Amino acid sequence: MGELVGLTGDREKRKISVNIHEGITPEGKKYGEQFTLSEISEEIYRAATKPSLAYFIALGICVALVIAGVATFGYLVIVGMGAAGFTPPVFWVHFIINFVFWVGIAHSGTLISAVLHLFRSKWRRGIFRIAEAMTVFAVMTAGLFPLIHIGRQWYFYYLVPYPNQRQLWVNFKSALMWDFVAVLTYFTVSLMFFYVGMIPDLATFREKAKGIRRFIYSLLSLGWKGTDKEWRHYNRSYMFFAAFATPLVISVHSVVSLDFASGLLPGWQSTIFPPYFVAGAIFSGMAMVVTIVTPLRKLLKLEKFITDWHYDNMGKIILVTGLIVTYSYIVEFVLAIFSGSKYEYHQFIYRATGDYAWAFWLMVFCNCVVPLLMISKKVRTNVWLMFVLSIFVNIGMWFERFNIIMMSLSHDFVPYTFDTYKPRWPEFLITAASFGWFFMWFLLFAKFLPVISIAETKELVPKPKREKES
Amino acid sequence: MKRAVLGKFTYIDDVEKAIDELLKAGYKREDIQFISSFPVEEIIEKLGGHDSPVKFSILIGGTLGFLSAIGLVLLTSLAYILPVGGKPVIAWIPYVIVMFELTVLLGSIFNLLGLIFFSKLPDIFFFFGWRPFLPSFTDDKFGLVVITEKVDDVKAILQRNGAEEVRDYEA
Numbered sequence: 001m002g003e004l005v006g007l008t009g010d011r012e013k014r015k016i017s018v019n020i021h022e023g024i025t026p027e028g029k030k031y032g033e034q035f036t037l038s039e040i041s042e043e044i045y046r047a048a049t050k051p052s053l054a055y056f057i058a059l060g061i062c063v064a065l066v067i068a069g070v071a072t073f074g075y076l077v078i079v080g081m082g083a084a085g086f087t088p089p090v091f092w093v094h095f096i097i098n099f100v101f102w103v104g105i106a107h108s109g110t111l112i113s114a115v116l117h118l119f120r121s122k123w124r125r126g127i128f129r130i131a132e133a134m135t136v137f138a139v140m141t142a143g144l145f146p147l148i149h150i151g152r153q154w155y156f157y158y159l160v161p162y163p164n165q166r167q168l169w170v171n172f173k174s175a176l177m178w179d180f181v182a183v184l185t186y187f188t189v190s191l192m193f194f195y196v197g198m199i200p201d202l203a204t205f206r207e208k209a210k211g212i213r214r215f216i217y218s219l220l221s222l223g224w225k226g227t228d229k230e231w232r233h234y235n236r237s238y239m240f241f242a243a244f245a246t247p248l249v250i251s252v253h254s255v256v257s258l259d260f261a262s263g264l265l266p267g268w269q270s271t272i273f274p275p276y277f278v279a280g281a282i283f284s285g286m287a288m289v290v291t292i293v294t295p296l297r298k299l300l301k302l303e304k305f306i307t308d309w310h311y312d313n314m315g316k317i318i319l320v321t322g323l324i325v326t327y328s329y330i331v332e333f334v335l336a337i338f339s340g341s342k343y344e345y346h347q348f349i350y351r352a353t354g355d356y357a358w359a360f361w362l363m364v365f366c367n368c369v370v371p372l373l374m375i376s377k378k379v380r381t382n383v384w385l386m387f388v389l390s391i392f393v394n395i396g397m398w399f400e401r402f403n404i405i406m407m408s409l410s411h412d413f414v415p416y417t418f419d420t421y422k423p424r425w426p427e428f429l430i431t432a433a434s435f436g437w438f439f440m441w442f443l444l445f446a447k448f449l450p451v452i453s454i455a456e457t458k459e460l461v462p463k464p465k466r467e468k469e470s
Numbered sequence: 471m472k473r474a475v476l477g478k479f480t481y482i483d484d485v486e487k488a489i490d491e492l493l494k495a496g497y498k499r500e501d502i503q504f505i506s507s508f509p510v511e512e513i514i515e516k517l518g519g520h521d522s523p524v525k526f527s528i529l530i531g532g533t534l535g536f537l538s539a540i541g542l543v544l545l546t547s548l549a550y551i552l553p554v555g556g557k558p559v560i561a562w563i564p565y566v567i568v569m570f571e572l573t574v575l576l577g578s579i580f581n582l583l584g585l586i587f588f589s590k591l592p593d594i595f596f597f598f599g600w601r602p603f604l605p606s607f608t609d610d611k612f613g614l615v616v617i618t619e620k621v622d623d624v625k626a627i628l629q630r631n632g633a634e635e636v637r638d639y640e641a
Contacts, residue, residue: 037610041507161546169546173557178567185571189578196582204507207605222586223593225603227615228517230589231509236522237585244574244581255567458508464610466481466632 023123023309031122031309032460040457044201044450045208047300051447054299062440069433072426073148081151085424089417090409094427095149097401098434101284102142103183103256104277104397107249108285108317109135110190113197114245117238123313125456126306130296131289132194133449137441138288139187141434148430175255175262182255186248193241199224200234201450253281260404266347267408270335276328280397283321283367287393290314294387296446305452308381315380318393322371325400329368343413351407355420359399360407366396472617472641475624476602477633479612482510484632488614489516491627497616505603505613524584531580532573539565539572602639617641 023031076083084094109131116124147153159180161170170177202221209217224230257277260268290311297306336348351360370392373379380386411418445451479485485504492502493516504513514520543565551559586592595601607613614633616624625636 037507041609161542167550169550169552171552171554172543172546172568173552173554173561173564178564178571181568181571185575188575192578192582196585200507204608207608218597222591223596223601224589224591225593225596225601226505226507226607228504228506228510228514230591231506232514232518232520233522233524233585233589235509235514235520237524237581240525240528240581241578244578247570248574251567251570455508463482463510464480465483467483 023307030460031126031307032457033462034304035457035461037458037461037464040461041204041208041454043302043304044452044454044457045205047302047451048205048447048449052299055443055447059440059443062436062443065433065436066440069430069436072429072433076148076151076426077153081149083424084426085422087419087421089412089419090406090421092149092409093402093406093421094423094431095145097398097405098431099142099145099149100256100401100405101398102138102145102434102438104253104281104284104401105288106135106138106142106186106190106285107253107278107281108289109133109138110186110193110245110249111282111285111317112289113193114242115249117242118246122460123310125453125460126310127289127293127314127452128456129197129453130293130451131285132190132197133442133445133451134285134288134292135190136187136194137438137445138285139183139190140441141438143183143187144434144437175258178255179259182252186252189241189245189248193245196234196238196241197453198449200226200455201453204454205450249282250278253277260408265408265412266341266343267332267336267351267404270332272328272331272335276325276332279321279324279328280400283318283325283371284394284397286314286317286321287390287397290318290386290390291394292442294383294390296451300446300451302452305457308383311383311386312377312380315374315386318390319371319374319380322367322374322393326368329364347408347411350411351403354407354411356403356407360403363396363399363403366392367400370396472619473621474602474639474641475616475618475621475628476604476637476639477614477616477625477628478604478606478635479614479633480610481632482513482612485513485612485614486516488628488631488633489513491631492616492624495623495627497618497624501617503613503615503617505607505615507608507610510612523588524581527580527584527587528577531583532577534580535573535576536569538576539569542572543568602637604635 086093109128112124112131113128113135116128147156150156158168159170159177172178199221202217203224203226206214206217206221254274254277257273261270261273263269293306293310297303333348336344339345351357370389373389374386379389406421410421477488479488489502489504493499499517502517504510504517506513544560547560553559557564593601596603602613602615604611604613611634614628616628618624621638625638628636
């Protein structure tokens with residue numbers, strides 16, 4: 001427990017003694033005290049209506065990218081995966097980098113909504129809905145890549161274990177099957193968690209909306225009224241969702257890391273991968289929350305709800321996970337140098353000095369150096385600076401996956417097979433389309449669903465009492 | 471003939487007093503319903519506590535998930551013998567991941583089903599406007615619904631304790 005001195009004004013006169021976890025507004029109030037109950041409903045409903053011109057332009061760009069991506073995918077289906085620059089020995093690059101990148105992005109949503117819920121953290125309330133939506137849309141994006149990558153999409157259903165006339169069954173000893181099961185579970189649980197958390201807010205929207213919107217909100221809110229009995233079941237159910245989702249945060253990216261760690265390639269077969277991947281996922285996911293929240297709070301005029309306090313805490317998580325990631329990079333090198341394996345040694349020296357050394361050092365700069373700026377509270381509470389830093393982290397984390405996947409594949413055991421990889425236009429276009437797809441869903445979410453939890457924010461407002469008023 | 475009496479309140483301490491008086495007058499907890507746009511712990515406590523049978527649905531779902539995962543991995547391994555990576559035909563360690571994931575998956579699905587079932591959702595009567603409810607309950611007002619035959623007595627209790635508006639409906 002600590003003390004926060006008033007963030008503004010005369011320190012002596014306006015010394016505010018509060019639990020450090022409460023958060024203080026510039027007016028010197030605890031977070032939540034600056035709102036009235038009806039103001040919360042009004043403001044969050046307003047944010048979901050009346051799209052601006054900027055919104056339509058952004059949505060148009062996203063849809064155009066998606067259309068371009070679909071056309072490129074069609075081209076790959078007709079021409080074959082060779083058109084995407086896949087040549088031996090590098091068969092897994094862009095699409096699998098994107099898969100791991102987007103699954104990683106999905107992580108902080110569950111961390112914020114589930115883990116911080118179990119810790120009764122109050123600062124999550126301003127941003128957890130956005131983070132949950134990000135989780136769902138990021139997994140929806142990630143899930144496209146194995147499908148694109150396999151080349152013969154019409155055989156994708158072979159992954160599903162079901163009785164068939166071929167009398168073949170899937171191999172549950174394979175890391176790829178674990179991945180399929182883990183990502184499917186993560187998506188389903190995240191989607192349910194997202195939806196359950198929204199039911200009371202959808203009921204609020206139902207009472208405010210008119211016409212077709214009202215009808216849709218009525219269906220989605222299932223006739224929720226907010227009775228004490230409904231809340232009792234809801235609170236318990238929500239807590240169990242959080243309890244179930246918490247180990248999922250750890251398990252999903254651990255399983256994704258096993259895709260590599262259970263392989264034999266130098267640079268992949270390492271027991272450090274699961275914790276290293278989980279920390280990296282939370283690191284990149286939290287950075288993506290900052291990247292999304294910053295323009296969104298401006299666009300939807302939600303500055304009152306998402307404050308410096310939230311940025312301060314998000315910055316702390318980015319800083320801590322960034323340090324873990326840095327530590328993991330160091331350990332990887334130490335293991336390679338002292339393991340006695342010349343293949344490992346060569347691989348890591350190649351990463352730092354080889355054909356793609358620029359990608360390695362870009363990763364180091366973005367993931368190890370840039371987050372260190374967040375040691376300063378001034379940086380953590382500077383919204384637009386945090387936005388810029390978060391983009392650096394996103395870039396760095398994409399290149400982390402590039403280094404792991406591309407470098408190990410292009411330089412394995414036998415120098416005869418060494419090669420470099422040159423991406424072609426389909427990879428770039430499909431990668432851009434994945435961002436378009438992700439942000440398209442996000443923009444639709446922002447204008448149809450409550451971006452901040454109304455019910456949970458109201459819980460922070462002092463309850464109206466006649467005694468207090470009189 | 472029982473009717474539902476609905477009171478609209480602005481202050482939470484008024485609601486607490488009204489509930490206390492109703493309970494003192496002999497009305498049962500099951501016949502009193504509090505409505506709000508966010509969970510009010512003290513009132514939930516007063517009207518029956520936080521415990522919910524949802525936990526049993528999760529236990530059933532989780533157990534089903536775990537057992538079905540064991541069945542799935544065992545039967546598929548035996549139906550199609552595929553020795554790989556020097557592992558035995560039935561290799562428990564790699565199967566732990568599948569068991570964990572299916573436990574969580576089915577536990578969560580049953581959690582959602584349990585919430586819907588025990589909260590009696592979807593509420594069809596609500597869609598047709600046949601429930602005592604006011605839109606302002608999703609905003610900044612609180613509601614208290616009492617199922618009773620003594621409509622006038624209940625109305626008097628609610629009004630005495632600060633209800634701004636009192637109505638009665640067919641129960």
